[in-house]
Amino acid sequence: MTETQHQTRAEEIKAVPVRHYGRWVAGVVITFVAVLVIRSVITNSNMQWGVVGDYLFDDRVLRGLQNTLILTVISMVIGVVGGILLAVMRMSPNPLASGAAGVYIWLFRGTPLITQLVFWNFLALFYPRLGLGIPFGPEFVAADTNSLISPFTAALLGLGLNEAAYMAEIVRGGILSVDAGQLEAASALGMSRTKTLRRIVLPQAMRVIIPPTGNETIAMLKTTSLVVVIGYFELMTSVQQIYAQNYRIAPLLIVAVLWYLFMTSVLTLIQMQIEKRFARGTSRAAAERTTWASRMLGFRFGKGGGATR
Template sequence: MSTEERRPEPVKAVPVRHVGRWIGGAIVLALAALAVRSIIVNPNFHWELVGPYLFDTRIANGLVTTLLLTVGSMAIGIIGGIVLAIMRLSPNPVLSGAAGVYIWLFRGTPLITQLIFWANLGALYPTFGLGIPFGPEFVTWQTTATITVPVAALLGLGLNEAAYMAEIVRAGISSVDEGQNEAAGALGMTRGKTLRRIVLPQAMRVIIPPTGNQVISMLKTTSLVVVIGYTELTVVAQQIYAQNYKVIPLLVVTAIWYLVCTSVLTVFQGFIERKFSQSTIQTTGWASRMFGFRFGGGKDRQ
């Protein structure tokens, strides 16, 4: 028998037909088409009013206020979160306990309650000042004149966010192998320098994604400042449709601007994640060459 006669015939592969996937996709597309058509042809949306109000000066001012409030609150939250996370991880029981109480208090009470509390702080403390503890005060201020509505909004949002950021930063720092701290200490690096040069660059891969989510969440959470009378995007829209009774078009305008802002923040978050991933690889390589071994459980170099 020749070689050609002994050679088996090639197997004809028959692709698996995923009927369920095609049916499910068709159902989803049909429902999406119905939803889009309903949104477009429904006259109650008043699309002819959405365009003019989308770039209305009042809406633009409210949007700027929302963005500034988001940036300011997140700045307070991130800085406070880093400080609280370092305190929480401190071997000093007083610092660790104080940070734990802060996180427990601000995470355990509603944000609206905290906003109202800061807006009415003057009823509890009419004045506050600087001086010797349990002694005379050198400088005093009126609380109601200092803690204005914008300041109360920043304090309420920022200090509440610091409690959540503290846990995010703590988780990121804890994700770095403890052996790297020990190696840095053996080389005489201080705890602060080790944190800045070695731990935080690697912890950023864990910290950045939830921080981006917190920024996006803060953008929408700023609408809660309506309870203390502060005017931002949602409040401006409410004020406008309270006058002209065009509720739906104004809500659509607000939703569009929130979607635009969150989309931009999502793209920016992805860029930062890629940037820190690259710098983490470079930092790890530099530290590996310096310490003579690979981080993350790698073997010593020969």
Template structure:
């Protein structure tokens, strides 16, 4: 009886499924093509004498290049500070129920986003042609203090005005989008608790909006680092200007441009990693709180890793 029951159970037991892996010939073909292209790229970089890698190493840490790099970093930090502060103010004005404030902010954004940045840099640099002297005083009345425009707005000030005020127009739209992403009911609840509009913005809306604001702000910072190279049109000494002055005398154009590219890539990589940390900080407490910018080794979901075959 027992042997009969056992044989019946064995016959009823389903046979194990033989899983056949899905073939992906297209993937292997793409990998092969990319491997060949990568080998060709490495070969031309290492064997082409036109790159002149000894010249690159000679000027990579030269004092003129490092001085231009320092000026580039200063311009990036100060211009982004002006852009962020101005962008927050413009976004609040843009969302204000006051039509005058909203209209002024909309006009500012339209003007600075609608004209080229190079034209704005040139305008601020040659402002003295329009206003030889700038003064403070009562409108249509006496002047209290007066400045020579060329003395007040030098090349550095023209760079900050051009880059910072232009960036404020873009940051205004980024901040406005972040503020609008917060549910309006939270502002109404804060108002019911007796909070003023400023308190609601500072304590309730902005902390939540930062999750939306931070990623594009990081992109704008990286973009600003490279956009500073446009100040070459007014002759300010930054990274690209420094290498241009060097290769204009020794005619080593390609090696000096590679030097600038290496520094730009290094700085953008550092900024990208920093952006990832800031995103994770403001993303705590959400299901997407660990989605920082990982350049090379993105973390996989543990459930996906366990279920991967």
């Protein structure tokens, strides 16, 4: 076969792209349903968007929002610090430390959070006084439990200690993801267990720990609404107090929804930046190049969308 004939036959081959008619049909249906839902939400007079605008930046709502953020941050700090400590104890060769951490995780993950909040709020029913001293001996410091356990304290204890149990498993999973050969190498170099954990294990484990920790933070932001059962003033409590007076239930619930959506969106953006930082120099770095729309809503556009052609 001559070179001219070979070129002629090669030119006759034309690649025909695969037609994905099902995708187009699904896209049209989803767009149509989305337009109907959006139109219904905007034009529905029961939403009372004017009332939503009046109360969106109300002082009581903003004060509740501030308390929600404070509660989220402090509870997550307690949860992360406690989770790291529990994870280290859980993996300790000391059977007492490992057993104590296991019992803690079993207890706090095995009971509902709302029950734990109520328990801490009514701790005085079990221990009217709390103190420090020698067992079966004199007390050095003692105080009335009711004066120590305020709704804010009970909320922190309930949320923070419960979160520590879940963070312990997240941290433990991150530590176990590090290759055991690196631990053996560190031990051969004479590094202590604590130094190995701080210098070698945790920096690498953070790539595995950060994503679920970000999810736990977002979940904590919404879980703070449970403290309404112990009377702590946060976003949902403020909204409930307002609509208990003016009976504008629907628009005030929308106010709470809008603020929760705004805060979770901000936290998601922060989580994305932290994940990108810890993914630098790894094969995951390219995978972390996601946009806000793809992370928040699942929308994927362009070549980076990952769609097959």
